[in-house]
Amino acid sequence: MAQQQAVVHPPLQGAQLVIGTIAVSLAVFMNVLDTSIANVSIPSISGDLGVSSDQGTWVITSFAVANAISVPLTGWLTDRIGQVRLFMASIILFVISSWMCGLAPTLPFLLASRVLQGAVAGPMIPLSQTLLLASYPRAKAPVALSMWSMTTLIAPVAGPILGGWISDNISWPWIFYVNIPVGIVAALATWAIFRNRDSVVKKAPIDGVGLGLLIVWVGSLQVMLDKGKDLDWFSSTTIVALALIAVIAFAFFVVWELTEAHPVVDLSLFARRNFTGGTIALSIGYGLYFGNLVLLPLWLQTDIGYTATDAGLVMAPVGVFAVLLSPLTGRILPRTDPRYIATVAFLVFALCFWMRSRYTTDVDTWSLALPTLVQGVGMAGFFIPLVSITLSGLPGHRIPAASGLSNFVRIMCGGIGTSIFQTAWDHRTIMHHAQLTEQANSGNPTFAQSIQQMQNVAGLNESQAHGLFNSMVTQQAAQLGVNDLFYISAGIFVLLIGLIWITRPERANADAGAAASAAH
Incomplete structure (x- = not known):
């Protein structure tokens, strides 16, 4: 000092x-x-x-x-x-x-x-x-x-x-x-x-042990975060394994670093x-x-x-x-x-x-x-x-x-x-899309009228009108x-x-x- x-x-x-x-x-x-x-x-x-x-x-x-x-x-x-x-x-x-x-x-x-x-x-x-x-x-x-x-x-x-x-x-x-x-x-x-x-x-x-544990838990966590969305998170075995490795290595890392003389x-x-x-x-x-x-x-x-x-x-x-x-x-x-x-x-x-x-x-x-x-x-x-x-x-x-x-x-x-x-x-x-499409059925007069207008004004057939409606719902849900x-x-x-x-x-x-x- x-x-x-x-x-x-x-x-x-x-x-x-x-x-x-x-x-x-x-x-x-x-x-x-x-x-x-x-x-x-x-x-x-x-x-x-x-x-x-x-x-x-x-x-x-x-x-x-x-x-x-x-x-x-x-x-x-x-x-x-x-x-x-x-x-x-x-x-x-x-x-x-x-x-x-x-x-x-x-x-x-x-x-x-x-x-x-x-x-x-x-x-x-x-x-x-x-x-x-x-x-x-x-x-x-x-x-x-x-x-x-x-x-x-x-x-x-x-x-x-x-x-x-x-x-x-x-x-x-x-x-x-x-x-x-x-x-x-x-x-x-x-x-x-x-x-x-x-x-x-x-x-x-x-501090070789601390450095090794740091590399393991940070590396596992970072790869998990970057790849989680692509692999559908915890439905993926890879993501679960990475999470477990990160948690266990982090716990050991904290204990080791708090007790090590030169962390x-x-x-x-x-x-x-x-x-x-x-x-x-x-x-x-x-x-x-x-x-x-x-x-x-x-x-x-x-x-x-x-x-x-x-x-x-x-x-x-x-x-x-x-x-x-x-x-x-x-x-x-x-x-x-x-x-x-x-x-x-x-x-x-x-x-x-x-x-x-x-x-x-x-x-x-x-x-x-x-x-x-x-x-x-x-x-x-x-x-x-x-x-x-x-x-x-x-x-x-x-x-x-x-x-x-x-x-x-x-x-x-x-x-x-x-x-x-x-x-x-x-x-x-996904949640908002599901809620919005709940109302999209033939019993809903507003939905039926919207489909009818798409067909009459834009010249779409029924399948195309439904597809366009779904695109609009998807955009609104997002x-x-x-x-x-x-x-x-x-x-x-x-x-x-x-x-x-x-x-x-x-x-x-x-x-x-x-x-x-x-x-x-």
Whole structure:
């Protein structure tokens, strides 16, 4: 501890601070972009490599599994390598693996490259928080978090838009090649600014058992989440087996890590009220946000007739207020209780999802864009105060481990939210379809009149009229199902406010500043 405190680097100033912030932000943007940019390109990738779309989805799964496993290892790897060297290695290996993904001649080669890409991407986001906090003066540490949050919020929205445009107009390898120039610039700038600001290296013993258990339970859970919908969840023996493996390995993992002298993941952080409350509120909120981020474009494409690019553009306005207001949040955070800002953000999210729950099948573009604009206001107050609360009161040498563990829980909740929302939408659609078709019988004069009008006006025979009616019912059922989930999301965001208020954060300038001054 004394050795760590002996190496304290002063905050960056002037051009160094600007370049350092841009370098770290570029690395984060490139990283987060890759979690969603490939999603809309799966048909192109599958067709080009001669595999089915179901096999092609492993391009997403392989990255997610490797990424989820490596994120919580950030603290342990930082102790052994040093945070600047680890961050640099992550960027360089990410660029190399992106190049390998673009060159992939076969699916197995592409999957191996995506595993490497996901694994080296893991430490990048937690370390970006650590490096930024250590670069800013104490009073401006919240500004550092606002810079970080903007890239984290915009990249998931930009990913599908950019991925769709590249697939439609160039070719799918370029969704990976775009990382190369960004990564090279980020690596050069990071080395120029941070090379003499590394943390103290400790040669702690390797917790092989903990690492093995982590890989087993996270890998099993992530594959289960990604493949559950395709395999009809627990009616599949594969999904049941994966669930059992995940639960058993997780139980052993928790017991082992809490009793191990040098754990690979520091679970003792959950003994801190601020860390637990902030992490859970942030992670569940992110799970709702990410689940809806997948659900809305999917509904627009499958039931409203939007293209992938147009559906992505509907989500773009979220960035307007998020970018404009995030710096303002960073400036006012030191002078106020972060719980107030987070509470307002969650209420804005609830309003956004309530507005979406009023959609109809003939929804217009403005009605789609308005809640997304409103959501941007909530996004500006979402990450910054909650990250501040989560890290509140922690000594600097625990920041990388805390940030890694918090981001790990957030990423896992994002995957869980996506799986739950897609499955719940299917179930709600089926339920509404059954309820609507209960009235579709010859004894119902309204139904009989509708069929008669289709035959008389459109010139359809009886079979065609019934088919058209069923298509209309299916569209309406999907609409009602998606409205249900938007409404439920609004309610959960209101309930999550209680989690925010179980925390007792120190003043933002004190806790973030302490983290900044001691992060090395």
